[in-house]
Amino acid sequence: MAAIKVLISVDMEGIAGIVHPAETTPTGGDYERGRALMTAAANAVVAGVLDAAPAAEVLVADSHGPYRNILPEDLDRRARLIRGKPRELGMLAGLQAGAQAAMFVGYHARAGASGAVLAHTIADAILDVRIAGRSHGEIGINTLLAGSYGVPVVLASGDDAACEEFTALVPDGLTVPVKRGLGQYAADTLHPQEACDRLRQGASQAVSRRDEHRPVAASRPLDIEVDLHQPRTADLAALIPGIARTGRTVTFAAEDMTAAYGLLQLLAHIGP
Known part of the structure; x- marks a missing residue:
């Protein structure tokens, strides 16, 4: 396979084992554990990409909260890390660098999604976003943003609601559900290592099949x-x-x- 550039956008709420803001906010008592789980998930996806395409250039965009969550010293050294905010294109910073495929890891469902874990849309200030009349959370917004750059989203991971949200927009996209939502702060979750194993396998499969995917773009204006x-x-x-x-x-x-x-x-x- 020819060398490609892959952008991995990593959020936190959809990581296996995470169910509460205490694990996702810098002031939370379990935040350091959440950071470690997020970093491990990112590493699993990086490894999966490079299993399928050893020459790939991999960009990891820290895309949660302050965008300073992934532990840089623990990230797979074969990847480059995009961190800090504010920044152009936010969660998908790196698209400008010519990415040819994108992956969403640790994503969550949109605000108001029934039974979804830590569901929201961008920030608590926003209740809903509609583009051309269709309601979208971060999954939909970011998929359309990637599509506007001609980049297909080839994999999405999070709870079951997040994966269903992605599939509704990208029917042929590959999903890796790592937990089943039981409410805003509750889930039936895979063991983190099992989730990482599935993420690695899924990322490898998604890269191998990337030519089967087409970008999803919104009509303008x-x-x-x-x-x-x-x-x-x-x-x-x-x-x-x-x-x-x-x-x-x-x-x-x-x-x-x-x-x-x-x-x-x-x-x-x-x-x-």
């Missing part, structure tokens, strides 16, 4: 609706040129997904 949690956030959003407000919902048109993604990141940051 894009009409975006965002339901916000707090009226004050909507007040602030309405000060941004090009954004209209109706109650707690703001709307805007974007020329492309890069522009839409930038505004969505901004809306998340101005919220509480």
Whole structure:
């Protein structure tokens, strides 16, 4: 197989064993354990990519919270790490470097998803994002962003709800469910090492089949609706040129997904 560049975007809520904010926030008592589990999952996917394509260039984008969670010294040294925020393209920083395939690891379902673990959309400030009338969480938004760069998402992993959300948008995509959601803070989860074994196998398979996948792109121009949690956030959003407000919902048109993604990141940051 010819050398390829693979972007692995790693979130935290969808990692095996993780069920509570105490494990995902820097102030949480179990955060260091969460970081270790996240790093191990990233390493498993890096290994799987390189099992199938030893010459691949692998970029790992730390894509949770502050984007400073993966332990750099413990990450597979064959990969490069993208960390820190704010940054262009947020969770998918690295697309600009010419990635040919993307993978979502440790992802979660969108805000309001029934029975999903730690479900939300970008930040607590946002209740829902609709693109051309269709509701999307981070999985959908990021899949469309990758598609706008001509990059297919070839693998997604998280709880069962996250995997179903991905499959609804990318029917031929490969998923690796690592836990079954029992509620916002509860799950039936695989042992972390078993999850890593499955992730490695899944990543290898996804890379081997990458030519079977096509990017998923949204038609342009894009009409975006965002339901916000707090009226004050909507007040602030309405000060941004090009954004209209109706109650707690703001709307805007974007020329492309890069522009839409930038505004969505901004809306998340101005919220509480």
